Amino acid sequence: QxxxxxxxxxxxxxxxxxxxxxxTYSNSAFQYFMWYRQYSRKGPELLMYTYSSGNKExxxxxxxxxxxxxxxxxxxxxxxxxDSATYLCATLNAGNNRKLIWGLGTSLAVNP
Amino acid sequence: xxxxxQSSRYLVKRTGEKVFLECVQxxxxxxxxxxxxxxxxxxxxxxxxxxxxxxxxxxxxxxxSVSREKKERFSLILESASTNQTSMYLCASxxxxxxxxxxxxxxxxxxxx
Numbered sequence: 001q002x003x004x005x006x007x008x009x010x011x012x013x014x015x016x017x018x019x020x021x022x023x024t025y026s027n028s029a030f031q032y033f034m035w036y037r038q039y040s041r042k043g044p045e046l047l048m049y050t051y052s053s054g055n056k057e058x059x060x061x062x063x064x065x066x067x068x069x070x071x072x073x074x075x076x077x078x079x080x081x082x083d084s085a086t087y088l089c090a091t092l093n094a095g096n097n098r099k100l101i102w103g104l105g106t107s108l109a110v111n112p
Numbered sequence: 113x114x115x116x117x118q119s120s121r122y123l124v125k126r127t128g129e130k131v132f133l134e135c136v137q138x139x140x141x142x143x144x145x146x147x148x149x150x151x152x153x154x155x156x157x158x159x160x161x162x163x164x165x166x167x168x169x170x171x172x173x174x175x176x177s178v179s180r181e182k183k184e185r186f187s188l189i190l191e192s193a194s195t196n197q198t199s200m201y202l203c204a205s206x207x208x209x210x211x212x213x214x215x216x217x218x219x220x221x222x223x224x225x
Contacts, residue, residue, distance in 0.1 A: 008152075032211040043116075043202050043216035044155075051211060088155070092211060098143055098162060099170075100214060104154040 003027055006089055006103030015112050019076040023089035023103045026070065030101070032092040033065050035074045037085045038105065044088055048074065079110045115139070116217035118203050124223045131190040133220050135203030141215075142208035144186035146170075146178060148199040149219070155202070161186055162208065193224045 006023045013019055021035075032051055036044035048063035050056045056063045064073040072091075076083055089103040119134035137144065145160040147170075157170030161180040175197060179187040186205075190197055200221050204214040 032213075034213050036216075041219070041221070043204075043218045046213050046215065049213050090213075098160065098206075098208070099157065102155045104152070 001026060003101045004089060004091060004103045007106055008104050010107040010109060012109045012111060013079055015079060015081060015110055017079050017110070019079050019083070019108060019110075021074040021076075021087050021089075021106050021108070023072045024070055025072070025091055025101070027093065027101075028067070028070065029093050030070075030091040033063070033072050034090045034092075034100070035061075035063055036088045036090060038088060039085045047087075081110050081112050084109050116203055116205055116215055118201075118217040118220050120220050121218065122221050122223075124225060125190075125193050126225055127192075127194055129190075129193045129224075131193050131222070131224075133188040133190075133201055133203075133222070135186045135188070135205075135217060136184050137186075137203075137205040137215075138184065139205065139207070139215075140183065141205035142183070143206045143214075144180065145204040145206075145214060146176075146186065146188045147202045147204065148172070149202055150199050158188065195224050198222060198224045 004025045035048040037047045038044040053067045060077045062075040086105040088105040090100040116137045146158045147155045159178040161167045177189045202219045203217045206212045206214045
């Protein structure tokens with residue numbers, strides 16, 4: 001079993017839809033959680049970064065962490081065609097906080 | 113803003129060649145990383161460096177080496193390129209504080225013929 005599981009999709013939604021992207025993880029020592037967005041032929045860019053359980057909001061994006069069920073989510077409200085990308089979740093172990101543990105990424109297409 | 117610059121966006125080399133991929137960051141970050149990214153396999157860590165002249169193997173170091181002579185520069189070396197090293201190579205850096213995220217360059221798409 002991989003340490004971080006992420007449904008690869010692809011996910012296709014109409015413009016304006018609410019998108020939910022999810023990851024599960026297996027190690028309760030994971031303390032830091034990140035979402036990266038990667039456009040085609042570009043490097044991943046940091047989108048959201050959280051430490052504790054609960055929600056963190058930034059514009060149309062909300063990151064949610066539920067440590068009790070080891071579940072992390074990224075919600076995108078009013079999705080736009082420019083949100084079409086691959087979204088990668090990543091986590092850091094508090095005891096070994098240099099190496100990120102990655103999900104495989106979910107490919108999202110937002111159709112106009 | 114953090115800037116991580118990879119020297120080439122696209123590179124084509126022949127099998128058996130020695131290949132150098134260069135990465136430079138401008139934020140005085142202690143840690144630097146080299147990944148490769150392949151469809152269905154995600155991001156896999158090749159090597160990382162936690163400070164100048166320090167290096168540590170990642171998950172797939174075979175066939176690769178690295179060099180970090182200056183803090184801002186981290187080089188990945190393919191000693192004798194093979195076709196199975198055709199991939200997207202990504203460099204990242206981070207500040208060496210607990211929980212700090214990594215920041216990426218735009219990648220080098222390397223083809224070995």
